Amino acid sequence: MKSRLKDAVIIGGGIIGAACAEALSRAGLQVALIERLGLAAGASSACQSGVGFGISKDDYTLRLHLAAVRAYQEFTADGTDVDYCHHGTILVGEPDEETELKASLQRLRDISVRCEWLDESTLREAEPALSPEICGAARFEDMGQVSPMRVVNEMVRRAIRKGAEIHTNTEVKGIEVSSGKVTAVVTSQGRILSELIVVAAGAWSRQIGELVGLRVPVWPLKGHILVTEPVRGMLRHYVTETGYEATVAAMQAASIDAAGPRPGSPQTAAVLQNLPSGQILIGSSREFAGFDREVNRERLAQIATRAERLVPGLRRLRIIRTYAGLRPWTPDGLPLVGRTAQVEGMVFATGHGGNGNTLALITARLVAELMTGQATTLDTTPLSPDRFEMNGL
Amino acid sequence: MTVSPKKHLVVAGGGPAGISAATRAAQRGIAVTVVDEYDRLGGQYFRGRQESTAAGSPRHFFRESPSVQIIANGVVVDTPTKGVLSVWKQGGSVQSLTYDALVVATGAYDRTVALPGWTLPGVLTAGGASTLAKAHGVTPGRRMLVAGSGPFLLAVADDLSARGCDVQVVEATPLRTSVGGLPTIARDPVITRQTMGYLLRLRWRRVRRRYASMVTAIHGHDRVEAATIHRVDSAWRPISGSESTIDVDAVCLGFGFVPQLELAQALECTIGYWEESSDFYVKTDEAMRTSQANVFAAGEVTGIGGVQVAKAEGCLAGLTAAYDLGLIEKSSYDAEVRQLTRRLVRARRLGDWIRRAYRPRAGLWSLADAQTMLCRCEDVTMQSTEEALAHNPATPYAVKTATRAGFGLCQGRICSPYLIEWLRARHGYRVPEEERPWRVRPPIRPVPVGAWLTDRE
Numbered sequence: 001m002k003s004r005l006k007d008a009v010i011i012g013g014g015i016i017g018a019a020c021a022e023a024l025s026r027a028g029l030q031v032a033l034i035e036r037l038g039l040a041a042g043a044s045s046a047c048q049s050g051v052g053f054g055i056s057k058d059d060y061t062l063r064l065h066l067a068a069v070r071a072y073q074e075f076t077a078d079g080t081d082v083d084y085c086h087h088g089t090i091l092v093g094e095p096d097e098e099t100e101l102k103a104s105l106q107r108l109r110d111i112s113v114r115c116e117w118l119d120e121s122t123l124r125e126a127e128p129a130l131s132p133e134i135c136g137a138a139r140f141e142d143m144g145q146v147s148p149m150r151v152v153n154e155m156v157r158r159a160i161r162k163g164a165e166i167h168t169n170t171e172v173k174g175i176e177v178s179s180g181k182v183t184a185v186v187t188s189q190g191r192i193l194s195e196l197i198v199v200a201a202g203a204w205s206r207q208i209g210e211l212v213g214l215r216v217p218v219w220p221l222k223g224h225i226l227v228t229e230p231v232r233g234m235l236r237h238y239v240t241e242t243g244y245e246a247t248v249a250a251m252q253a254a255s256i257d258a259a260g261p262r263p264g265s266p267q268t269a270a271v272l273q274n275l276p277s278g279q280i281l282i283g284s285s286r287e288f289a290g291f292d293r294e295v296n297r298e299r300l301a302q303i304a305t306r307a308e309r310l311v312p313g314l315r316r317l318r319i320i321r322t323y324a325g326l327r328p329w330t331p332d333g334l335p336l337v338g339r340t341a342q343v344e345g346m347v348f349a350t351g352h353g354g355n356g357n358t359l360a361l362i363t364a365r366l367v368a369e370l371m372t373g374q375a376t377t378l379d380t381t382p383l384s385p386d387r388f389e390m391n392g393l
Numbered sequence: 394m395t396v397s398p399k400k401h402l403v404v405a406g407g408g409p410a411g412i413s414a415a416t417r418a419a420q421r422g423i424a425v426t427v428v429d430e431y432d433r434l435g436g437q438y439f440r441g442r443q444e445s446t447a448a449g450s451p452r453h454f455f456r457e458s459p460s461v462q463i464i465a466n467g468v469v470v471d472t473p474t475k476g477v478l479s480v481w482k483q484g485g486s487v488q489s490l491t492y493d494a495l496v497v498a499t500g501a502y503d504r505t506v507a508l509p510g511w512t513l514p515g516v517l518t519a520g521g522a523s524t525l526a527k528a529h530g531v532t533p534g535r536r537m538l539v540a541g542s543g544p545f546l547l548a549v550a551d552d553l554s555a556r557g558c559d560v561q562v563v564e565a566t567p568l569r570t571s572v573g574g575l576p577t578i579a580r581d582p583v584i585t586r587q588t589m590g591y592l593l594r595l596r597w598r599r600v601r602r603r604y605a606s607m608v609t610a611i612h613g614h615d616r617v618e619a620a621t622i623h624r625v626d627s628a629w630r631p632i633s634g635s636e637s638t639i640d641v642d643a644v645c646l647g648f649g650f651v652p653q654l655e656l657a658q659a660l661e662c663t664i665g666y667w668e669e670s671s672d673f674y675v676k677t678d679e680a681m682r683t684s685q686a687n688v689f690a691a692g693e694v695t696g697i698g699g700v701q702v703a704k705a706e707g708c709l710a711g712l713t714a715a716y717d718l719g720l721i722e723k724s725s726y727d728a729e730v731r732q733l734t735r736r737l738v739r740a741r742r743l744g745d746w747i748r749r750a751y752r753p754r755a756g757l758w759s760l761a762d763a764q765t766m767l768c769r770c771e772d773v774t775m776q777s778t779e780e781a782l783a784h785n786p787a788t789p790y791a792v793k794t795a796t797r798a799g800f801g802l803c804q805g806r807i808c809s810p811y812l813i814e815w816l817r818a819r820h821g822y823r824v825p826e827e828e829r830p831w832r833v834r835p836p837i838r839p840v841p842v843g844a845w846l847t848d849r850e
Contacts, residue, residue, distance in 0.1 A: 038791035039784070045794045153795050156784045168786045229802050229839055230770075277771055277797065282842075295834055297473055304842050315843035320804055322834050 006032045006165075008196040008371070009185045011172055011208055013037075014044040015148045015356055016349050017200035018155035019364035024198075025162035027368045032165040032192055033156070034172055034185065040152040042202050046293075046325025048225060048273050048283045049357045050238050052089050052143030054245050055104045060382050061334065064362065066113070067378055069142050071361035082151045083276050086144030090118075090127055092137045092310055093242040101138055101242070114141035129234050129311050145238050145273055148357045175211045182212065182345035198347045198367060203291070203326040205336075205350040212343045214390045218336070218351045219260045221251060221329035222292065224285045224299045226307075228317040230278025239310060243269035244284065248354065251286045252333045261329065263288040266299060270307040280317065282307045286354070288329075295322045327354050335359060337366050337383040340390060347371070348385045399424040400718045402711070403478060403492040405469050405656055408436020409700050410692025411498035412454045413707025414714070418496075419458040421715035426490065428467040428480055430838075436500055437520060438700050441527025449704045464490075470836040472659045476687075481840045494687045494714040497657050497675065498707060501650035501693035504753070505807045506541075507815070508760035510611030510620075511646065512769045519549045519647025526552040534643025535559060538620055540608040541647035542566050543751035547591040549645055554598045561601045561639075563622055565629050565648075565757075568604040570750050577746045581701065584743060607631065609760055611644050620644055629756030648753055651810045652694045658833040660685055666824045670752040671814050672696055673829070680730065681710035682717075689714055698744030705737035758811075758818035767815075768808045770801020778812075787820035789813050789830040802839070805831060 008024050010017045013035025021033045035041070051072050053065030069086075076084045093101045105115050118126055120135040130137070156166055167189060174186040175197060184193045199208045199216070209216030247267035254261035266287035273281040285299045300322055308314045330336065330351040340346050349367050352359050362377070369376045402418045404411045407429030419425045427434065433443060435451040446452045454461075464480060470487060471479035478490045503518035510516065517525075517533055519541060525531045532553055539550045540563035547562070554560045564571075578585055595602065603622065609631050610621040621638045623631035654664060657675045663684035665676045674696035681689045691710040692703035712733065716726040761767070763776035773796045781795035789812050792798055798812065799805025805812075813830055816822035824830060836845075 038786050038788060038794060040794050041790070149794055149797070153781065153784070160784055166784050168784075168791070226842075227800075228842070277801070279800070297471070297835065300835070301845060304845055308842060316841055318839035318841050319836055319845065320802060320839045321800075322836070 004032075004192055006030050006192055006194040008198060009034060009192050009194045010198045010200055011185070012200035012202060012204075012350075013039045013152070013156075013166070013168060014042050014200065014202050015040065015152050015360040016202065016352065016363055017198070018152040018159070019360040020198050020200055020349050020367050021159040021164050021166075022155040023364035023368035024371060025159040025164045027372050029371070030163060031159065032167060032194070033159070034170050034187055035166070035168045036171045038168050039156060039166075040149045042204070043325045043327050043356060044148040044152055046225070046323050047148065047223070047327070047357065048271055048281045049146050049148050050089065050143065050240070050271070050273065051084070051086070051146050051358045052140065052238070053358070054248070055091070055108065055138075056245055064378060065355070065358060068358045068362040071365060072144075072146065073142075075361055080154060082154050083147035084144060085276070086142055087237060089140045089143035089238040089240060090130070090137050091140065091240055091242060092130070092134055095135070097242055098136060105138055115139060127235065127237055127239065129313050130239070131310055131312050134310070139237070143238060146357055151357075151360065172208060172211070177212055177343060180344055182343060195345045196347060196371065197345060198349055200349045202350060202356070203328045205328060205348070209390070212346060214340065214342055214346070216336070216348070216350070216385075216390060217331055217388045218328045219288065220291055220326035221353065222285075222287050222289045222324055222326055223283065223354065224295060224303060224322065224324045226282040226300055226304060226319050227321040228280040228282065228314070229320050231280065231317060232278045233274070234313065235272055235274040235280065235311070239270075239272040241270050241310060244271055247284070247286050248333070251329065252331075254288065256331055261288050261331075268299065268302045268306050270303070270310050272307055272311060279320070280314070282314070284354075291326065293324050293326065295324050327352070327356065329353050331388070334383055335363065336385040337363055338370050338380050338385060340385045342386070342391050400493040400720065401426065401491065402494045402496065402714050403428065403490055404496045404498060405478070406436065406498035406500055406692070407434035407451075407463070408498060408500050408692060408703065409438050409449055410500075410703035410707035410710070411436070411496065412451065413449055413704045414496040414498060414689070414691055414711035415461050416454055416458050417708045417711030418715050419461050421712070421720045423715055423718065423720060424462075425458070425460075426462040426464060428464045428469060428478075428490070430466065430468050432465050434463065434465070437524065440524055468838045468840070469656055470838050470840040472656070472837070481844050485844065487840060487844050493718055494689065495660075496707070496710045496714060497660070497662070497683070497688065497690045497694055498692045498710075499653040499656050499694050501652050501697060502806060504648045504651045505811055506646060506648050506757055506760070507765050507767055507775065507808070507811055508609065508611070509762050509765050510613065510617070512766045513611055513613050513617050514615065515613065515617030515643045516611055517643070517645055519545055519645045520650070522645040523549045523552055526556060530556075532556050532558050533645065534617070534641070536641045537561075537643035537645060538563055538608060538641050539645045539647065541649070542753070543647065543649050544588065544747060545649075546647050547588070547595065549647060550600055551591045551594055553645075554595065554600050562595070562603065563606050563608055564602065564604050565607045565625055565754070566604065566751050567627070574746055574750055577743055580739065581743050583701070607756070608644060608646070609636070612638070617642055617644055625756055627754070629754035630759070631756065648757065649751060650693060650697050652697065654694060655833050655837045657683065657690060657694060658829065659835070659837050660688055662688060662690065664829050667696070668824070670748050671810075672748070679734070680713040681706055682713060687714075687717065697748055698741060699747060701740035702737065702744040705733060705740050709733045709737060753814065755818055758815045761815075767812060768796070768798035768801065768805075770803055770807075771797040773798040782820060787816050787822045789816060789822075792816070
């Protein structure tokens with residue numbers, strides 16, 4: 001790589017970086033994407049991949065997620081195959097939560113979200129694999145799943161067609177700043193001149209920020225997944241439980257000091273995803289464990305136990321693989337999208353926590369809109385990186 | 394004198410290496426447990442030869458070492474902490490097995506090669522065909538090719554032709570290579586007798602043998618109907634104009650073996666790689682100690698070497714385990730080691746020659762066409778692999794992530810060795826010096842969710 005001039009350099013080859021590369025290339029920018037390892041080597045290949053929304057979210061978060069779901073529907077409308085399917089999500093609650101759940105559904109229907117309450121017999125028919133002890137659940141029509149690895153490869157292919165350069169196995173060594181503006185990225189393969197740098201490095205974004213003296217409030221949140229042998233059609237929906245949102249909330253409650261969030265107690269909840277190729281991904285767990293990606297056996301057993309409670313048929317399925325991934329966690333649970341006033345030319349598209357797959361396309365769209373000075377699809381003030389105190393390193 | 398509890402040696406794998414290790418260690422007063430995935434010990438080598446009473450055979454072993462505990466149908470699924478294995482007894486629960494020393498004798502898989510038509514029903518590995526014939530008395534077809542490279546082809550052709558099948562052998566290595574090895578083979582009377590037996594019986598049954606030839610494509614709609622054979626040059630590149638297509642209903646492919654390294658990798662033993670013969674193997678010292686304390690390796694996992702090497706290494710591993718656990722005097726150990734080492738050096742001479750002589754050559758990695766499957770579990774073609782490489786680094790990990798190759802039930806056991814060699818030959822990939830191109834995480838082998846819960850609930 002020789003010294004070259006680019007309109008924008010994107011740091012990170014996961015689903016967020018790839019989507020940003022595509023969106024900015026489509027907007028007419030000359031883009032280079034820098035990835036330390038291979039494409040989708042971080043959380044994008046070590047996750048579950050539902051495309052959906054939480055029901056207990058505030059209005060803004062909900063609107064953001066609904067826009068994200070629509071972005072996937074538009075993206076795949078022409079038949080683009082990224083294993084996107086939206087045959088719905090089933091959300092199982094504890095028996096004493098039924099009234100509360102039904103009230104949430106009513107609230108969502110009021111803003112045109114397609115969802116319904118399934119009573120025992122309809123539920124049995126809709127999702128026969130669920131435990132007979134579950135006598136009702138919520139169904140969300142527009143939620144679905146996607147293959148993040150396929151999204152990454154599709155986005156990169158499109159970006160290349162628009163002239164983008166992809167540099168894998170390339171590490172960012174430094175960022176040059178001159179009178180408060182970024183001017184170049186120094187990589188292990190050479191220097192690229194650019195006045196725009198998009199940080200899409202997921203859980204590793206903090207290290208990139210440090211290169212320009214910014215404290216990026218993003219920390220790795222570890223999650224475990226188990227993979228079963230292929231069994232086609234065992235689950236017709238993405239299946240999850242209300243406990244999932246509770247675990248997310250529990251992690252958000254972590255107290256933060258200079259070293260980051262304090263590791264509280266690990267959280268587990270059942271999230272089940274039957275892939276088109278048959279495997280069932282069984283999640284999920286959430287804990288702060290630094291950058292450690294080794295699997296914790298106790299956590300795997302806890303997840304399996306929790307999942308088997310929802311779908312007893314899992315008992316006989318064999319686990320063929322397990323893994324752990326690092327999601328980029330932020331203190332308020334919202335991502336960082338947009339410019340910072342601290343260093344001109346630094347743009348963030350990171351901190352998506354466990355929602356990176358859902359939010360990838362809408363994030364890329366917002367970044368492209370912001371960079372080209374267009375009106376944004378959605379107000380981005382709540383996502384501004386400057387809502388956090390980042391300077392002072 | 395205080396009586397301390399008996400030291401416990403676990404042997405993972407009950408083939409020739411594992412049996413030899415268990416026997417030697419048990420003789421020295423160690424409590425030994427052998428864990429094997431099959432219902433009967435003996436490994437691939439003794440499959441269907443359970444009546445054998447030769448030294449090192451399962452029968453001989455049961456007679457000599459009655460105190461050894463056997464866990465048949467037992468699968469090592471995890472290595473949770475040092476000194477502990479999680480073993481799943483098929484149909485039951487997962488149990489913890491503690492050890493003072495461990496011998497990894499997990500053997501090898503058939504090396505699978507992607508060539509056009511290799512996923513058709515009726516195509517199987519030579520090892521698979523041999524197991525079918527020996528253990529179940531079943532042959533994969535009536536008219537078949539046994540194709541690939543190495544002396545194992547003769548053994549498989551012998552098994553199949555003895556059952557009345559019409560067999561042809563297609564050996565990629567030229568006849569002169571085999572002839573050149575005669576002096577080496579002649580030093581080992583057992584192997585000489587075995588090889589002579591194969592050759593005489595194959596001749597008697599009029600089994601045609603072609604040398605410097607390769608099956609380059611297999612044809613058929615729902616199953617194998619025909620196969621194309623080319624003569625090949627010394628790099629195994631097909632010579633154009635030399636092809637012939639013959640009608641067959643089964644093809645057994647045997648391009649040698651690859652060590653079964655998952656357990657050793659899970660134990661974090663150092664794994665080496667021989668570029669020349671495309672082999673990964675567990676690194677050991679001369680006395681079969683791996684890089685991990687009290688973990689030994691023996692047999693095909695230390696590099697493909699054949700049954701005589703496996704037995705000698707097994708003996709050495711079992712003996713050294715006993716010595717390291719303080720159960721043998723140094724003088725007695727040294728004397729026995731000298732004798733075993735001589736035996737091992739002799740056996741390795743032949744094993745090394747076979748590995749070099751019949752090693753895969755460059756042409757093997759160019760047979761696949763665009764539609765050939767790389768990964769049969771996830772239906773990944775070579776074309777989609779090439780497409781993924783257009784914007785991904787040429788590493789096995791990047792290919793897997795981009796295409797899902799190796800994400801299926803076999804977890805890349807079938808396609809990974811091929812993918813690595815193909816990337817080396819076609820895309821300039823270099824196997825990294827320290828880290829290995831794939832990771833092993835629990836479970837080492839598939840284990841039911843239910844079995845997993847039982848142990849921990």
